Amino acid sequence: MCDFNSLPPEMILAIFSFLDTHSLCQASQTCKDWYDFIYNSDLLWKGKCYSLNQEDIKQDIESGLWWRSIFIRNYGTNLVKKRWLEGRYSQTKALDELPSDINHLGPLSADTWGYILDMEVSRST
Secondary structure (H helix, E strand, O other): OOOHHHOOHHHHHHHHHOOOHHHHHHHOOOOHHHHHHHHHOHHHHHHHHOOOOHHHHHHHHHOOOOHHHHHHHHHHHHHHHHHHHOOOOOOOOOHHHOOHHHHHHOOOOHHHHHHHHHHHHHHHO
16 A cells, blocks of 8 residues: 555645545545645645636735635635526526525625626526
8 A cells, every 4th residue: 555645746736636626625534644735735726726717716816815715715606607507596586496505605796696697688588
């Protein structure tokens, strides 16, 4: 068996880069070494930020936030937008009709709600 710490950091980064967000969070619970690497790897989180809407994260990048912080701040909003584009929340007539999974993703900004409204208007025309 290979000891995790004997692997070069570049190899560990490459391995963890293949994981989706949910799997990465689960991997961070495996042991302290994995948690420390995942939590502190700015390059890993930078790679994950490339999957987000670049316009949404532009201001955070310019403000100099850590990539992990940028990802955490924007992941929920991007997921809601993606699901809305897929039609998952479409045809909702009232706030209480939205699926419960939208609430745990965090509050949405006025810009995000404007974007979603534009998507719904274009979908119905």
